[in-house]
Amino acid sequence: xxxxxxxxxxxxxxxxxxxxxxxxxxxxxxxxxxxxxxxxxxxxxxxxxxxxxxxxxxxxxxxxxxxxxxxxxxxxxxxxxxxxxxxxxxxxxxxxxxxxxxxxxxxxxxxxxxxxxxxxxxxxxxxxxxxxxxxxxxxxxxxxxxxxxxxxxxxxxxxxxxxxxxxxxxxxxxxxxxxxxxxxxxxxxxxxxxxxxxxxxxxxxxxxxxxxxxxxxxxxxxxxxxxxxx
Numbered sequence: 001x002x003x004x005x006x007x008x009x010x011x012x013x014x015x016x017x018x019x020x021x022x023x024x025x026x027x028x029x030x031x032x033x034x035x036x037x038x039x040x041x042x043x044x045x046x047x048x049x050x051x052x053x054x055x056x057x058x059x060x061x062x063x064x065x066x067x068x069x070x071x072x073x074x075x076x077x078x079x080x081x082x083x084x085x086x087x088x089x090x091x092x093x094x095x096x097x098x099x100x101x102x103x104x105x106x107x108x109x110x111x112x113x114x115x116x117x118x119x120x121x122x123x124x125x126x127x128x129x130x131x132x133x134x135x136x137x138x139x140x141x142x143x144x145x146x147x148x149x150x151x152x153x154x155x156x157x158x159x160x161x162x163x164x165x166x167x168x169x170x171x172x173x174x175x176x177x178x179x180x181x182x183x184x185x186x187x188x189x190x191x192x193x194x195x196x197x198x199x200x201x202x203x204x205x206x207x208x209x210x211x212x213x214x215x216x217x218x219x220x221x222x223x224x225x226x227x228x229x230x
Contacts, residue, residue, distance in 0.1 A: 025110035025146035029117055032149070032194055041195045044114050044188050045121050051189050055129060061186045062126050066133045069153050072179065076160045084167040090212070091163040097208045098155050105200070106147035113148040115191030125190045150201035151193040157183040159205055 037043070051057050073095075080088040115124040126132040134145055157180035164176040187193035 021110040022112075022146065025112040026116065028109060029112040029114070029148075032111060032196055033114070033117060033120060036194060036196060044191070044194060047185075047188050048122060048125070048191060052123070052125065058125050058189065059129050061189045062129060062131055064182065064186045065153070065190050065192065066126070066131050069156070069183070073156055073160060076164060080163065080167060087163055087167040091159065093212060094159055094163075094205075094209060095156060097212060098159060098205055099152060101204055101208055102147075102150050102152055102155065102201070105150060105204070106144065109149060110146045111148040111197075112146050113192050114194055116145075122191045148193055149197045150204050151187055151197035152201065153183050153187050153193070154180060154198040155201035155205050158202060 051061070077088065077092060077095075080091055114120075114122045115126075116122075124132075126134065134143055161176040161180050165173050168176075184198050187198070188195065
């Protein structure tokens, strides 16, 4: 709880710092958009337009973005704590340092999400179809809407998937990768993140994991099942 409180305080500081850099965040957004087109990455606009006519699908994406991220993270951590305690501490540490590193990037590189790039045709699917996670950027005092890069939705989802793959047995354990895959598609379709946000989150996750790796050797071993477990 203390760790969560410290991270939340840091996030609030980042939110206050972003207030004076709205113009910079919008300029960075256009630059990221142009860079992605230069790199010939798939257009977020094309992906959004391919789905937006299916209202049930876009609402499902909005709900996944709004309601799955934190509950899935909490459920995975609780399960690791209760059933795979050797994996819990390294995973918690990885998420904490990934979040802290991401907050630094948010401060150094404020970035408006693609849903704010109305000039290129992107829309805010949460506001149009519901449920909406964010209010108006000018009056939203709780969240930092100019912190698109890196995507913590993707970073956390990938970190948890890897932790659960390492902590479980059986050929179907690789299906945990469905969570970060779906999360990536959802954050793009809803206009909340760019492809590069996910790329940077993945790279940052790898860097943090490498720096912490020497401190958590126990997490690399798949534990034997306990008595009574399948």
